[in-house]
Amino acid sequence: MRIISKLLPASKLKLVISSIGILALVLFSSMVIFEATKVNVVVTDNGMEETVKTHQNTVGELLTELDIVVGEHDALSHGLDEEIQNGMAIDYKTAKEITVTIDNTSRTYFTTKDTVEEFLEEQNFSLTDNDDISHKDADKLADGTHIDIIKAFEIIINDGGNEKKAHTTGKSVEELLKENNIKIDDNDKVEPSLNEDVTADTKITVIRVDIEEEKITDKIAFETETKQDNSLPKGEQKVVTEGKEGETARTYKVTLENGVEVNRELIDEEVTEESVNKVVAIGTKEPEANLVTLSSSSGNSDSSGKTITMTASAFTATCSGCSGYTATGINLKSNPNMKVIAVDPNVIPLGTKVWIEGYGEAIAGDTGGHIIGNRIDVHVPNKSEAYNWGVRKVKVKILD
Structure with a gap:
């Protein structure tokens, strides 16, 4: 200023100073007017809110001004060509890349959701309580998150003859039984073994063993x-x-x-x-006198002994209630072919050897309630032969 004052006369100096003041005022007024004509916009960038004053005409121009590049999968509350309005609120979210693997098959997704639960609902995943998922519903998503899902399959458990359905993602037999509240005792049998992994083709059988x-x-x-x-x-x-x-x-x-x-x-x-x-x-006491009185209808006798005609029926030791032992202790069940007859001891003493017509030699070894007088009962091995013998008249010869 001192230099200018030396070069210019005082009148001209005053003119210059006035011009500079006017120019400064114009510039200041222009700046005030420029700022006053800006509009206020609230921009939320991935949750970070900022109030911006701008002269930009469209949302896209404003985002460019703010160095925000909108990707294909990003979320934006307004169209890029929409005109800026004073008080406008613009919300922008960057999409996150998520990889989902279901039963060893992987696929990539893009989402602006914040939690695993919101993302699964957005993509309409059909999951059940029995499926295994690597993350909890409330877990926050980050770019590059990898979610593993194993779908459960149905198998049949035969528990002691009672079948029940169960769902699993391939745990061991022991783990699956515990999940379904099936307790195994020490003596019980389980097929396949408890430590074997369960597949869709596995059939589990529990055999309940009680001792x-x-x-x-x-x-x-x-x-x-x-x-x-x-x-x-x-x-x-x-x-x-x-x-x-x-x-x-x-x-x-x-x-x-x-x-x-x-x-x-x-x-x-x-x-x-x-x-x-x-x-x-x-x-075994022998009688003092032979009380046997034999009357023979035939009247025949010889040196071998006396002969008498008698009525003969047949019996077997295998009858119901029979002990098999004779009155003299002979076991006829052990000797079914032995020739034994039942007699009236007053007619033929027990132990006497005889010959019977149609029967042969035999021993008088038994008695019977209906064997009285001139009647005998011949022993035969079975009922069939007893029926065949029937009741007949026979000649009986005393041999001793």
Whole structure:
């Protein structure tokens, strides 16, 4: 200013100073007017809000001014060609790249959603509670997030014969049973094994094994003993001791599979009561005189002995209720072909050897309630032969 004042006269200096002041005022006024004509716009960039004053005409121009590049998948609340209005609120979100792998198949998505749950709903993923997903619903999404999904499949579990459906993503058999509240006892059988991984083709079978102890009481049959007694007339018998059944207690280990017995093992046996054998005395005392009186309808006799005509029926030791033992202690069940006849001891003494027409030689070894007088009963091995014999008249020869 001092230089200018030296060069110019005072009048001209005043003119210059006035011009500069006017120019400055014009510039200041222009700036005020420029600022005053700007519009206010609220811009939210990925959650960060900023109020912007601008002379830009369109949303796109404003975003360019703010160095915001809108990508193909980004979210923008207004069109890029929309005119700017005072008080306008513009919301912009950058899209995030998300990779989703479902059962080993991957696909890339772009989203402006904030959480996993919002993203899955946006893409209409059909998921169930049994599916496995690598993230929780509330997890925040970031660019490059990788979400793994394993879809559950249905299998059938046969639990002790009862079938139930279950869903799994391929855990072990043991884990799947626990998830479905199926408890396994030490004795139970599981197919396949508990540590085997479950696939869509797996069929799980649980065999319920129960091991129980069972006690059973059985009767012990008594035996019949015979002994000779010379105080009794020959052929007579007398029960000396009545027989009595004994008792035994057996303990078994019983194995049941799904309620069905599959094995029985004897683990203990105890005789709780001994049996008592029946004792029968058989008389061996010879009669003092031969009381046999034989009358022969034929009147024939020879040196071999006397002959008498008698009525003969047949019997077998296998009849219902028969003991198989004769009055003289012969076991006919053990000797089914033995020739024995039942007689009236007052006619033919027990122990006498005889010959019977149509039957052969035999021994008088038994008695019978209906065998009285001139009547005998011949022993045959079975009922069929007894029926064939029927009742007939025969000649009986005394041999000794």
